[in-house]
Amino acid sequence: MKFLYRFSQGLRMRQVDMKADGIAKSSATLSKMSSRLRRVCRHAMRRYENKKGQRLGDERESVVIDESSFRHKRKYARGRISNTWRRKKWVFGMLGVKEKQRRPILRLVKKRSRHHLIPLLVKHVQPGTLILSDEWRAYRGALTNLGYRHFTVNHSRWFVDPVSGAHTQHLERAWLTYKSIIWRLRGNRTAKLLKEHLAVIEWTYWLGNKHKKGLLGRLLKDIRHQFPC
Template sequence: MAGLMTKLLLMAVQKPSKNGKLKVIKWLQKKKLLTSRVLCSRCGQKMKLTRNSKISDGYNWTGSLFEKSKISLPSWLTFIYRFSQGLHLRQIDMMQDRIARSSKTLSRMAKVLRKICTKAMKEYQKRRRQQMGGQQEFVVIDESNFRHKRKYGRGRASTTWRRRKWVFGMLGVKHNLRRPILRLVTRRSRNHLIPIIVKHVRPGTILISDEWRAYRGVLANMGYRHFTVNHSHWFVDPNTGAHSQHLERAWLSYKTRVWRLRGNRTEKMLKEHLTLIEWTNWLGERHRRGVLGRLFRDIYHQFPV
């Protein structure tokens, strides 16, 4: 990953000269994010690269991630790097770095990359069923409130969105590996939560939860080894040693990320951000070249050039 990241950052700071632009173009062609060969639809002959003065880079990248974008390729590369790192910089800072001129443009760029990751994660779920647990991986389950908080209590509050406020989380823990499954649920009832557990957690898995009534007396009868923690008395059960601190820490991290990016303003946006968290942990961090390498792979597969 270090080699890819270093090269990307080197391309991102290329001077806006003709040679500098060509270096970036050739590198992106090598990474298969830009096509290096286009045939004419009429005569079948190979087409030449022709400048277009209306576009910042001087070329129109039809069929790629950068098609019809007014943002330069180096700025796109900088943003892709920031996105792979979790967008820790504020939008105002990225505007000062001249990645884009407005927060609207930055939000649009983030939405494009988020959709790429969301689609890749959904395809993975269809192929692999996204199951966790087993003999070497225990699973912590819990629910948490991700509802949008209006600043100073101002702004419109949708009645529908107030009802859909609970996120049901399952965190698979295996040595240093953490894999979350996050689902938005309308209620924390047994009928809503148990089917999600059965779908994603293998029978025989150790499950750890609090003493919420939806789990009580059900999971053990379904083939799971269920341990509970009474949070009103202690954080770690003195008899079994069971605790939910893995997921409590994860909730803090996930909420901080979602709130920082204002990803809980609507139900649709929250679902996208929850899927992005899953993509990061299930696909990004497990890729041999890290999150950035996985992002490049998914861009290529969704924009084949």
């Protein structure tokens, strides 16, 4: 139960800390439990998407979009450098912003091209939504033609567009939070592992924070659903 609580809250998940606190004696046991709970969260998000559709945007919710690299970093520049570590892992982020509510959709993509990004945006963002982005060429002209209201900011000149007031700072701040979580847990060593960690972040904002009994209550519910007695 201590482990479940820490996982749901994202508190001191390093194995050395949990072993020191007597939660488990074996690193293998902790790794197994973490992996199982990440899959629980990922399956919960899949059920949610299949049942309700994971869609952003309405008259009051704008969407900020951006791409960010989650390439693995070697600790203290030590360790073998594999092809997986050399290769950049691009994550396409779509963040719904509605007053104080934030809803992220995070997808691992092979490239930052229009071919890879636009279909994801069409799938997850409702037409007519206000979209804010930088001036990456993959978005240029495409979003307006698809029925979105699209405003951009030129980051080489300013952080906030002086005419439209457009900015992507909500997602820029969110990237720092997401990356600190994943890098701390070394969660971007492989594409599969990174997808699981991204799913946990989505689960936190879409399901965990909205549950009447909080994150732990939602986690117990999803465990019970996936592993019925």
